[in-house]
Amino acid sequence: MGLKREDGKRRMLDDIRAEINYTQPLTGKASFSKDVMEAMADVPREQFVPDDLRHSAFNDGPLPIGYGQTISQPFIVALMTELLLLTPEDNVLEIGTGSGYQTAVLSRLCQSVYSMDIVSELVDAAAIRLQTLGYENVNIRVGNGYHGWPEHAPYDAIMVTAAAPYIPDHLIEQLKPGGKLVIPVGQQFMAQQLICIDKHLDGSVHERPVLRVSFVPLVRRP
Ligand code: SAH
Numbered sequence: 001m002g003l004k005r006e007d008g009k010r011r012m013l014d015d016i017r018a019e020i021n022y023t024q025p026l027t028g029k030a031s032f033s034k035d036v037m038e039a040m041a042d043v044p045r046e047q048f049v050p051d052d053l054r055h056s057a058f059n060d061g062p063l064p065i066g067y068g069q070t071i072s073q074p075f076i077v078a079l080m081t082e083l084l085l086l087t088p089e090d091n092v093l094e095i096g097t098g099s100g101y102q103t104a105v106l107s108r109l110c111q112s113v114y115s116m117d118i119v120s121e122l123v124d125a126a127a128i129r130l131q132t133l134g135y136e137n138v139n140i141r142v143g144n145g146y147h148g149w150p151e152h153a154p155y156d157a158i159m160v161t162a163a164a165p166y167i168p169d170h171l172i173e174q175l176k177p178g179g180k181l182v183i184p185v186g187q188q189f190m191a192q193q194l195i196c197i198d199k200h201l202d203g204s205v206h207e208r209p210v211l212r213v214s215f216v217p218l219v220r221r222p
Contacts, residue, residue, distance in 0.1 A: 005046065005058075008046075008057065008058030009041065009045075009058055011058055012040075012045070012058040012059070012060060012074050013037065013040060013041060015060040015074070015075065016032070016040065016060060016074055016075045016078050017031070017032065017037075019060070019075045020032055020075070020078070020079065020082075023079075023211060026210065026211050027079065027210050027211055028210075029079075029082060029083075032078055032082050033082060035086075035108075035109055036078055036081050036082050036109070037078075038108070039081065039105045039108035039109055040074065040077070040078050040105065042108060043101065043104045043105050043108065044133070045057045045058060045071075045074065045101060046058070047129065047133060048065075048071055048099040048100060048101035048104070048129065049063050049065065049071055049099065050063075050064070050065060050066065058074075060073055060074050060075050061073050065098055065099045065122070066121075066122070067119045067121060067122060068216070069098050069119065069122065069216055070098070070216060071098055071099040071101050072098075072101070072102060072161055072215075076194075076213060077101065077102050077105055078105075079194075079210075079211070080102070080159055080161070080182045080194070081102075081105055081106060081109065081159075083180065083182045083196045083210065084157040084159060084180050084182060085157075085180065086106070086109040086110045086156075086157060087110070087156075088109070088110065088111060089110075089111050089156075090109075090110035090111055090156035090157055091110070091111055091112050091114075091152065091154075091155050091156050092106050092110045092112070092113045092114070092155060092156065092157045092158070092159070093113075093114050093115070093116075093148065093149055093152070093153075093155040093157075093158045093159070093171075093174065094106060094113060094114070094115040094116075094158075094159050094160075094161065095115075095116060095117075095145030095148070095158070095159070095160040095161065095162070095171070095218070096115075096117055096145060096160060096161035096162040096218070097115040097116060097117035097122060097123055097126045097140055098117060098122055098126070098161065099122070099125075099126060099129070100115070100125075100126030100127075100129050100130045100138075100140070102159070102161055103115045103126065103130060103135070103138055103140070104130060104133065104135050104138075106159070107130075107135045107137050107138050110137075110156075110157070111137060112137045112138070112139070112152075113137060113138045113139070114138075114139050114140075114141075114149050114152050114155075115138060115139070115140050116140065116141050116142065116143040116145055116149055117140075117142065117143075117145075118142065118143070118144055118145065118219060118221060119142075120142045123140055123141065123142045126140055127140045139152075144221060145160065145162070145168070145171075145218060146164075146168045146170065146218070146220065147168075147170050148168070148170040148171050148173075148174040149174070150170070150174060153173075153174035154174055154175060154176035154179070155174055155175055155176060155179060156176050156178075156179050156180075157175075157179055157180050157181070157182075158171050158174065158175055158179070158180075158181040158182075158183075159181075159182050159183075160181075160182070160183040160184065160218060161184075161215065162184070162215050162216050162217060162218035162219075163184040163185065163186055163187070163188065163192045163213075163215035163216070163217055163218060164183060164184070164185055164217075164218040165185070165186070165187060166185065167181075167183060167185060167195070167197065167207075171183070172197070172199065172205060175197075175199045176199070177199055177200065177201045177202070177203055178199065178200070178201055179198075179199050180196065180197065180198055180199075181196075181197040181199070182194065182195070182196050182197075182210075183195055183197070184213045184215040187217075188216070188217040191212060192212065192213050192214060192215060193209040193210070193211070193212060193213070194209070194210045194211045194212075194213045195207050195208065195209055195210065196208045196210050
């Protein structure tokens with residue numbers, strides 16, 4: 001890795017460490033686990049942003065990736081990953097593949113990631129990118145995330161990276177008892193809350209608001 005890139009990466013990691021520390025009163029987390037920080041250090045974010053934005057790849061902010069979509073802010077990627085408390089045996093569903101960056105981070109921490117996006121061009125580009133970079137435990141397809149991906153359910157963890165006006169029933173159904181779902185809930189450009197959902201062993205569901213966030217909408221198309 002070039003010196004400039006190494007510096008940029010270090011700055012990004014310092015930024016997300018600082019941010020988890022000062023948002024602790026809201027999130028209940030003072031620091032990221034070692035595994036999540038390692039995954040954030042390992043995945044080359046510069047490979048997931050458009051060429052002309054590479055100089056900004058390590059800024060702690062979202063960036064446009066085309067089709068009106070964005071690659072999420074590194075801190076939010078790390079936070080949502082942390083909230084899932086993944087283990088190496090986990091089977092994970094991601095809704096909103098986008099650039100594939102979050103998919104790559106998840107893939108470092110679990111057995112398999114199933115990721116879907118409604119924009120076929122983004123799915124095609126992410127599939128090539130993830131394959132080229134050697135992420136082998138990921139499966140990607142085009143589809144509407146409101147329906148989930150029932151063929152590989154139940155999932156130990158589900159992450160939604162676009163904001164929904166409500167928590168889709170299908171995603172709760174496809175979550176294993178004992179599993180966690182992280183999803184931004186709210187309208188576009190309005191107050192959205194990142195919600196962490198626990199599905200208990202008896203099937204009951206508990207919701208906890210974690211942080212105010214700003215995501216592109218989870219679009220409702222048949
Ligand atoms: N995780 C991505 C963030 C992508 S932004 C990354 O790291 O780059 C949110 C993504 O959700 C967009 O790519 C958008 O196309 C997708 N999306 C929006 N509505 C959707 C839906 N109903 N089903 C699946 N994906 C959807």
